[in-house]
Amino acid sequence: MPYDLLLTFGGKDSWMVPLESLLPCIYTNLFKYFLHILGICLPITEAALQTTNAINIDTVFISSDVKKNFQITQSKNKNQLYTTQSIDKLISKTSGSFIRNYGRGSLSTLAVKGGTSQHTSITWNGCPIQNPMLGLSDLSLIPSFLFQNVELLSEGSSALLGNGALAGNLNFVNQTKSDSSNNLSVQLAQGSFGYSSHLFQNTRSYKNHQLRLSYSFEKADNDFDFFIGPDKRKQSNAEYSRQNAMLEYRIDQNRMSRTNLRVWYSNNTTNIPPLTTQSENLANQTDQSLKSQVEHSWKGPSTFHKIIATSIWDRQRYTDPLILLKSHNTYHSQYAEYTNQLVLESNLMVLSGLDFQSTTAQTLNYSNKEKQYLYSIFQSIKKPLKNQIIKLGYRLSHANQGAIRLSPDLFYQLQLQSNLNIALSLSENFRRPTLNDLFWNPGGNPNLKAETSRNYDLIFEWTPSVSKAHSFNLKLNPFVRRVNNWIIWVPQDFAFFAPSNLGEVRSEGLIIQSRFYWNFKDSNISIGTTQQVVKSYSTEDVPSQSLLRGDQLFYTPKHKSIIDFAWTYKNQTLQLHHQYISTRKGFNQTVEPFTIIDLLYSLKTKSSANSEFEISFEVQNICNTHYRIIERRPMPGRNFTLTIQHILK
Amino acid sequence: MKNTLLVAFLLVLSTSINGQLSVDFESIFIEQDSFLNGSDGSGGFQIEHVFLPNDYNTEFLSWSGWALTNDTDNVTPGFLNQYSSSSGAGFDNSENYATTFVLGESHINISTGSPIDYKVNGFYVNNNTYAYLSMRDGDAFAKKFGGETGDDPDYFLLTIKGFENGIEKSDSINFYLADFRFEDNSQDYIVKDWSYVDVSSFGKTDSLSFSLSSTDIGAFGMNTPAYFCLDQIEFDINSSVDPSDFKTELLVFPNPSHGVINFNSPNRFDKIIITDAFGRFKKVVHSINNQIDISELISGTYIIEFWIGQEKVVNRVVKL
Numbered sequence: 001m002p003y004d005l006l007l008t009f010g011g012k013d014s015w016m017v018p019l020e021s022l023l024p025c026i027y028t029n030l031f032k033y034f035l036h037i038l039g040i041c042l043p044i045t046e047a048a049l050q051t052t053n054a055i056n057i058d059t060v061f062i063s064s065d066v067k068k069n070f071q072i073t074q075s076k077n078k079n080q081l082y083t084t085q086s087i088d089k090l091i092s093k094t095s096g097s098f099i100r101n102y103g104r105g106s107l108s109t110l111a112v113k114g115g116t117s118q119h120t121s122i123t124w125n126g127c128p129i130q131n132p133m134l135g136l137s138d139l140s141l142i143p144s145f146l147f148q149n150v151e152l153l154s155e156g157s158s159a160l161l162g163n164g165a166l167a168g169n170l171n172f173v174n175q176t177k178s179d180s181s182n183n184l185s186v187q188l189a190q191g192s193f194g195y196s197s198h199l200f201q202n203t204r205s206y207k208n209h210q211l212r213l214s215y216s217f218e219k220a221d222n223d224f225d226f227f228i229g230p231d232k233r234k235q236s237n238a239e240y241s242r243q244n245a246m247l248e249y250r251i252d253q254n255r256m257s258r259t260n261l262r263v264w265y266s267n268n269t270t271n272i273p274p275l276t277t278q279s280e281n282l283a284n285q286t287d288q289s290l291k292s293q294v295e296h297s298w299k300g301p302s303t304f305h306k307i308i309a310t311s312i313w314d315r316q317r318y319t320d321p322l323i324l325l326k327s328h329n330t331y332h333s334q335y336a337e338y339t340n341q342l343v344l345e346s347n348l349m350v351l352s353g354l355d356f357q358s359t360t361a362q363t364l365n366y367s368n369k370e371k372q373y374l375y376s377i378f379q380s381i382k383k384p385l386k387n388q389i390i391k392l393g394y395r396l397s398h399a400n401q402g403a404i405r406l407s408p409d410l411f412y413q414l415q416l417q418s419n420l421n422i423a424l425s426l427s428e429n430f431r432r433p434t435l436n437d438l439f440w441n442p443g444g445n446p447n448l449k450a451e452t453s454r455n456y457d458l459i460f461e462w463t464p465s466v467s468k469a470h471s472f473n474l475k476l477n478p479f480v481r482r483v484n485n486w487i488i489w490v491p492q493d494f495a496f497f498a499p500s501n502l503g504e505v506r507s508e509g510l511i512i513q514s515r516f517y518w519n520f521k522d523s524n525i526s527i528g529t530t531q532q533v534v535k536s537y538s539t540e541d542v543p544s545q546s547l548l549r550g551d552q553l554f555y556t557p558k559h560k561s562i563i564d565f566a567w568t569y570k571n572q573t574l575q576l577h578h579q580y581i582s583t584r585k586g587f588n589q590t591v592e593p594f595t596i597i598d599l600l601y602s603l604k605t606k607s608s609a610n611s612e613f614e615i616s617f618e619v620q621n622i623c624n625t626h627y628r629i630i631e632r633r634p635m636p637g638r639n640f641t642l643t644i645q646h647i648l649k
Numbered sequence: 650m651k652n653t654l655l656v657a658f659l660l661v662l663s664t665s666i667n668g669q670l671s672v673d674f675e676s677i678f679i680e681q682d683s684f685l686n687g688s689d690g691s692g693g694f695q696i697e698h699v700f701l702p703n704d705y706n707t708e709f710l711s712w713s714g715w716a717l718t719n720d721t722d723n724v725t726p727g728f729l730n731q732y733s734s735s736s737g738a739g740f741d742n743s744e745n746y747a748t749t750f751v752l753g754e755s756h757i758n759i760s761t762g763s764p765i766d767y768k769v770n771g772f773y774v775n776n777n778t779y780a781y782l783s784m785r786d787g788d789a790f791a792k793k794f795g796g797e798t799g800d801d802p803d804y805f806l807l808t809i810k811g812f813e814n815g816i817e818k819s820d821s822i823n824f825y826l827a828d829f830r831f832e833d834n835s836q837d838y839i840v841k842d843w844s845y846v847d848v849s850s851f852g853k854t855d856s857l858s859f860s861l862s863s864t865d866i867g868a869f870g871m872n873t874p875a876y877f878c879l880d881q882i883e884f885d886i887n888s889s890v891d892p893s894d895f896k897t898e899l900l901v902f903p904n905p906s907h908g909v910i911n912f913n914s915p916n917r918f919d920k921i922i923i924t925d926a927f928g929r930f931k932k933v934v935h936s937i938n939n940q941i942d943i944s945e946l947i948s949g950t951y952i953i954e955f956w957i958g959q960e961k962v963v964n965r966v967v968k969l
Contacts (some may be wrong), residue, residue, distance in 0.1 A: 043820065057850075227800055229797075229798050231798070275785070275787060275789070275792075276797045277787045277792035277793055277796060277797060278786065278787035278788060278789070278793060279785075279786040279787060279793055280786060281789075320727070322726060323725065323726050323727025323728070323729055323730075323788075324725060324726065324729055324730075325726070325729060375959040441709060442706070442708070442709030442710075442711055443709075461952075491869065491870065496711060497869075543866045544869065544870075545869060546868045547868070554868065556926065586866040586868045587868040587869070588792075588865075588866075588868070588872070632792075
């Protein structure tokens with residue numbers, strides 16, 4: 001079955017800081033670690049890959065359902081990625097993004113277009129799911145298998161997205177088919193370093209009911225070899241396991257009304273391997289969460305309504321037997337949203353809605369059980385004209401900490417020629433301080449201001465007519481983002497760090513994407529390239545971080561380059577993915593640039609009309625490059641994965 | 650006769666305070682495997698002729714400066730074990746010793762308000778267990794010394810400065826708590842046992858400052874845990890000044906104080922200097938009617954030095 005990663009346009013260890021209690025004077029080092037985790041800023045790029053039973057990257061705009069109509073669709077590039085991949089691996093191959101990966105199976109966070117990991121909101125069917133204590137989500141814990149779409153919006157559509165989406169939004173989408181299909185999918189994979197995964201999905205439909213059960217289990221010893229100079233060493237204490245189960249139920253009350261119920265349980269155990277500058281590490285972390293969601297939508301003659309409510313219980317337990325440390329963090333979150341879309345005469349569309357979010361979090365480092373609320377109303381209008389599209393929107397938000405905030409956005413697209421479009425996107429947004437920013441003891445600063453941002457994106461897209469069989473697409477996206485009141489943890493007079501607001505951080509860059517298609521009788525070839533240059537810097541010195549005005553922010557590569565090639569012949573597909581990441585400034589040392597090439601071959605067979613087999617073999621890091629994404633965290637060399645999938649319809 | 654008795658008394662007094670002394674911390678009661686980190690708000694520890702300042706933050710339960718300890722755990726790594734020496738005991742297997750978390754600089758003050766010359770000859774230092782094991786094995790924040798290959802020329806340096814009447818001595822003394830700069834890696838070392846540091850070259854001193862530096866520096870400063878341990882301070886006492894010449898018997902009140910403090914003295918002081926508990930200069934004040942206004946200072950412990958010529962009397966006050 002196809003999965004789509006909708007790459008959108010147009011438009012924050014999880015790891016809780018392990019702190020027990022009365023630890024005078026060591027807060028300094030703890031917060032160094034905290035800041036390492038947050039990553040002070042990252043950059044961007046694009047890729048686009050492809051293949052078989054997997055995830056399509058459509059260079060499309062926007063999200064699902066109601067809001068979908070309010071983001072303009074660009075061209076479509078049918079590229080596919082492998083379904084067994086975790087979200088972080090998937091996203092690392094897309095444009096505009098940079099994944100800060102602390103090693104295979106370890107913490108992975110997403111940064112978009114030079115922003116920090118906290119500048120991209122993470123949502124599940126539009127409902128925020130990032131950890132409110134750190135403002136981050138560990139993408140290594142989320143398997144792409146559970147979702148039908150994964151959408152990355154790298155343009156600020158602030159009226160629709162709201163708090164936290166300064167640089168973009170990553171949305172995991174569940175969709176059930178409207179037909180009464182039944183479907184059973186089983187996928188088994190084995191790979192290097194003791195990797196294995198088992199994925200199971202069963203969809204059953206009866207009349208107006210549909211039930212889908214998805215289960216995934218993934219584990220690895222992760223004991224890969226790496227090199228320090230000429231010395232070969234083996235990664236230790238790096239085992240991990242991921243267990244996810246999701247139940248989806250849909251009932252169509254009538255042709256005009258539908259209700260979805262979803263329950264998602266996740267249980268993950270991760271051992272923390274030692275740094276290359278550390279002899280031993282015995283730490284481990286358990287992340288558990290239970291998320292439930294109810295969605296009801298109904299249609300009127302010219303209206304569409306949706307109510308969605310999500311409840312999240314999430315717990316992290318960190319244990320380090322070596323230093324006798326245990327940490328336990330829990331939060332509960334509730335989110336509810338009502339949206340209404342109205343289509344008026346002359347294709348004028350009006351989207352209106354309101355939402356509410358409540359979060360309660362508890363850790364030993366908070367004096368109390370801390371609560372946070374956020375209420376918003378939003379509205380957006382869209383008017384398609386002959387060769388133009390205009391979209392205007394705003395969002396008013398009020399939190400229990402802070403004043404009422406206005407987040408406006410404007411999108412304008414002009415079709416210059418039949419094959420040439422130009423689009424402009426302007427938006428303002430904000431990000432509330434995280435609960436740790438406000439309440440962490442010591443250092444938490446209840447008087448912190450929210451970060452505010454202004455995003456300017458220009459998009460040129462040229463799709464010349466070559467022939468029916470061949471096509472070409474070129475897209476340029478210069479962009480500027482200014483983030484004011486940047487929240488940064490700096491050393492205080494005493495023995496700890498505390499957050500404060502810095503002046504301004506700017507991200508300026510250009511993303512160039514191109515793709516060629518050649519379609520032949522039994523085969524087609526696709527070649528895509530992405531070049532991304534980003535300068536991301538502070539407009540004032542940050543002496544506490546040895547960061548001078550104009551210096552590239554930490555872990556933010558200036559350049560990312562992706563080239564992907566896919567050749568499909570009948571039922572076979574060959575993919576090649578090349579990725580270059582330039583030098584990054586680390587907290588202790590410079591992290592060297594690296595180039596990685598992955599190769600994937602897959603073969604599909606049909607034993608009957610209702611039975612389909614697919615076997616695929618992937619070689620990752622085919623050149624056995626020794627590289628690191630984050631300093632002192634080695635990545636694996638050449639490794640293999642063999643996957644077999646059977647689908648019964 | 651009366652004058653003869655007075656001279657004899659002063660002679661006896663003078664004799665009694667000349668000579669060599671050593672200060673250890675054995676007279677302080679500390680529960681077994683425990684510590685005193687200033688949580689009582691005392692602002693430091695007065696042990697015989699030595700004052701070790703401490704700054705304790707009651708809001709965040711954190712401290713810097715000095716703590717007194719008899720912690721014996723020299724096995725457990727990490728910041729939860731921040732009070733013990735790498736040998737698991739004080740100098741010569743004594744029970745009590747001092748450890749410091751160096752925030753910029755740590756100080757010890759030798760003068761006690763009497764016009765007596767002190768010459769610190771030396772003391773014993775050792776690594777703190779947290780720092781020792783961090784340098785040996787690395788941790789989540791700091792590298793193991795020698796780095797990934799074992800060849801990095803790392804060091805952890807203790808720098809000591811001497812002061813007399815607030816004036817820094819021209820020379821400083823360095824002591825390497827760890828040194829990995831040798832061509833032959835087998836010579837690399839991390840101090841694990843108490844080592845004597847000779848500071849007699851400073852001559853007459855009334856305070857010492859200690860700072861730490863390391864080759865392991867990151868974007869947020871030094872990664873190596875900024876701790877070391879101290880014990881057995883040895884010094885000469887020489888009464889070069891006739892105590893009877895110093896006529897100031899100062900009583901400072903109220904103490905603690907919210908703002909204005911009074912002192913009783915018939916003398917006119919040349920200068921009155923206020924420093925914080927760490928010896929950091931705060932202000933020079935001019936007294937009117939034997940009063941000093943400290944209302945502008947933030948709450949904490951302060952040292953007030955009353956100077957006449959080259960002599961001073963020191964008082965400690967607490968600003969509420």
